Amino acid sequence: MVLGLGLCLPYPAPAQDAPRLTFAQLVDSIRANFDVTQQIKSYAGKDVEIQGFIVPAGPPDLSFFLLSRVSALGNYCCEVPTGQDETVYVFADKGLKLVYDPLRVYRVRGIFEAGKHVDSTYGVSMFRLRGARVEEAVGAKIFKVGETAPAGKP
Amino acid sequence: MTVLGVALRYLRGRRVATTLSAVSIALGVSLVLASVLLSRGIEKAFVEGATDYSLIVGAKGSATQLVLSVVFRMDTATPNILRATYDRLASDPRVDVAVPVALGDAYQGFRYVATSPAYFATFPWRRKSFTVTEGRFFRPDTPEDPGYEVVLGAEAARRTGLRLGDRFSEGEEMAEFPLRVAGILRPTRSADDRAIFLSLPSFWGMNEVARKMQMKPLTAVLVRPKRMSDLPALHRQLNISQETQAVFPSAVLLGIFNLLGLAEEILGLILAIVAIVVGLYLFVSMYSATLERTREIATMRALGARRATILAIVLLESCVVTLVGGCAGVVLGHGVAYAGAQLLAVRAGVTADPFAIGVLQPLVVAGVVLLGALAGLLPALSAYRVDVEANLAPLS
Numbered sequence: 187m188v189l190g191l192g193l194c195l196p197y198p199a200p201a202q203d204a205p206r207l208t209f210a211q212l213v214d215s216i217r218a219n220f221d222v223t224q225q226i227k228s229y230a231g232k233d234v235e236i237q238g239f240i241v242p243a244g245p246p247d248l249s250f251f252l253l254s255r256v257s258a259l260g261n262y263c264c265e266v267p268t269g270q271d272e273t274v275y276v277f278a279d280k281g282l283k284l285v286y287d288p289l290r291v292y293r294v295r296g297i298f299e300a301g302k303h304v305d306s307t308y309g310v311s312m313f314r315l316r317g318a319r320v321e322e323a324v325g326a327k328i329f330k331v332g333e334t335a336p337a338g339k340p
Numbered sequence: 341m342t343v344l345g346v347a348l349r350y351l352r353g354r355r356v357a358t359t360l361s362a363v364s365i366a367l368g369v370s371l372v373l374a375s376v377l378l379s380r381g382i383e384k385a386f387v388e389g390a391t392d393y394s395l396i397v398g399a400k401g402s403a404t405q406l407v408l409s410v411v412f413r414m415d416t417a418t419p420n421i422l423r424a425t426y427d428r429l430a431s432d433p434r435v436d437v438a439v440p441v442a443l444g445d446a447y448q449g450f451r452y453v454a455t456s457p458a459y460f461a462t463f464p465w466r467r468k469s470f471t472v473t474e475g476r477f478f479r480p481d482t483p484e485d486p487g488y489e490v491v492l493g494a495e496a497a498r499r500t501g502l503r504l505g506d507r508f509s510e511g512e513e514m515a516e517f518p519l520r521v522a523g524i525l526r527p528t529r530s531a532d533d534r535a536i537f538l539s540l541p542s543f544w545g546m547n548e549v550a551r552k553m554q555m556k557p558l559t560a561v562l563v564r565p566k567r568m569s570d571l572p573a574l575h576r577q578l579n580i581s582q583e584t585q586a587v588f589p590s591a592v593l594l595g596i597f598n599l600l601g602l603a604e605e606i607l608g609l610i611l612a613i614v615a616i617v618v619g620l621y622l623f624v625s626m627y628s629a630t631l632e633r634t635r636e637i638a639t640m641r642a643l644g645a646r647r648a649t650i651l652a653i654v655l656l657e658s659c660v661v662t663l664v665g666g667c668a669g670v671v672l673g674h675g676v677a678y679a680g681a682q683l684l685a686v687r688a689g690v691t692a693d694p695f696a697i698g699v700l701q702p703l704v705v706a707g708v709v710l711l712g713a714l715a716g717l718l719p720a721l722s723a724y725r726v727d728v729e730a731n732l733a734p735l736s
Contacts, residue, residue: 242590286594307465309567
């Protein structure tokens with residue numbers, strides 16, 4: 187079920203050059219033994235954009251946090267977070283200044299890394315963004331497979 | 341005499357007005373600086389004092405209360421959870437380190453924090469390290485044979501005056517279980533400096549209720565997972581249970597920072613009004629001074645002073661007043677911030693640095709001098725346009 191769920195956006199992204207990856211693409215790219223597809227590896231080292239919820243699992247200056255498909259608020263009333271395939275480890279060179287809201291979707295851009303990596307501080311990860319910049323993704327909404335955007339919205 | 345010399349002489353000539361202008365500027369600047377220093381200091385203190393553990397597990401209730409009491413010892417402790425919660429977490433394959441914490445009463449206002457030796461352990465992911473300046477950590481003990489030894493945080497040792505080997509207790513009820521100082525910690529610049537650490541068996545032995553309980557109580561468990569990506573699932577699992585809540589400490593702190601940011605924005609509006617009032621006061625002072633000395637200006641012009649020189653004198657007067665007021669305000673602002681920081685340290689245990697020097701101070705002084713130049717511009721232009729012939733005519 188989890189593999190079938192993805193973060194889709196009802197509105198077109200602003201005209202920027204960074205390609206956007208969704209959690210659905212990340213989940214679909216995972217292969218056995220911590221491997222990922224060549225297609226997702228082709229984004230490695232490039233500036234990409236991923237949208238999701240911020241889980242402040244690191245220090246409060248947000249120099250590290252998890253970007254998740256599911257919000258970290260309360261009891262995850264609607265969906266179950268499952269593990270590393272649905273989280274991206276985000277590193278910001280300096281701490282970030284933003285108004286944190288666990289219910290908001292944020293647009294995070296940074297240099298993308300894919301594949302197994304072991305960090306002495308934060309452990310094993312599959313997907314990472316480094317040198318992250320964050321802004322609120324106004325109008326973004328999580329869609330499940332089978333749902334479509336409202337009429338008139340692409 | 342130089343242009344600056346003339347400007348200074350004019351300022352000395354109206355000493356009271358000059359002093360009042362400089363004092364009002366100094367007060368305005370000190371208000372701006374102290375507010376910013378304290379606000380930033382509080383945020384920095386929270387960031388530096390934050391725990392390296394990713395999750396705090398405690399009883400159902402307020403997440404803010406749980407984090408403030410367990411990490412910063414700033415609130416009353418949340419209700420107890422059972423030790424079984426810790427046992428489950430400690431044996432969970434996703435968990436790297438689980439540390440039990442029980443908050444007790446206090447000795448002279450310094451809180452008893454019962455924990456296991458893991459609390460002081462060093463890990464690759466841990467920024468903070470604990471070492472003793474004197475003595476040693478408390479010895480591992482058992483509920484059957486509690487050691488009643490404590491390790492004092494640096495501030496707790498300094499303020500209570502307790503020394504190595506001292507035995508102490510607070511209140512008659514606790515006199516039966518005197519605690520002995522086994523060690524004193526090096527300062528950590530966190531709430532741990534104000535804690536009195538003891539072992540869990542000693543804590544349970546001192547507590548009449550806990551003594552009779554089969555399943556011993558705890559206040560919270562600090563959790564660090566092996567993989568950060570396991571946190572959301574762990575967080576959810578602990579939150580859907582009826583007994584416990586799991587909190588990301590950084591999420592609570594970011595909520596507090598949001599409130600601080602809001603307060604800063606409102607304060608910014610108030611400070612903008614203060615700047616306008618100070619600017620207007622300076623303008624009125626400079627303008628009336630210019631009107632009072634039109635004859636002097638006309639005389640200077642008649643003696644060969646150029647219009648630009650007259651303009652420069654009035655502008656310099658305004659800038660000198662604001663420069664003096666601004667510098668005095670910076671000193672006063674640090675003084676007010678220091679007093680505020682002391683109050684915060686005593687009342688809330690937050691250690692804000694009131695002497696943080698950065699671009700803020702020169703920026704504030706430059707801004708004030710610019711404000712002075714703006715406030716002095718119209719009076720200076722008025723002096724620039726003084727009609728020599730009309731103002732040198734006999735008065736009667």
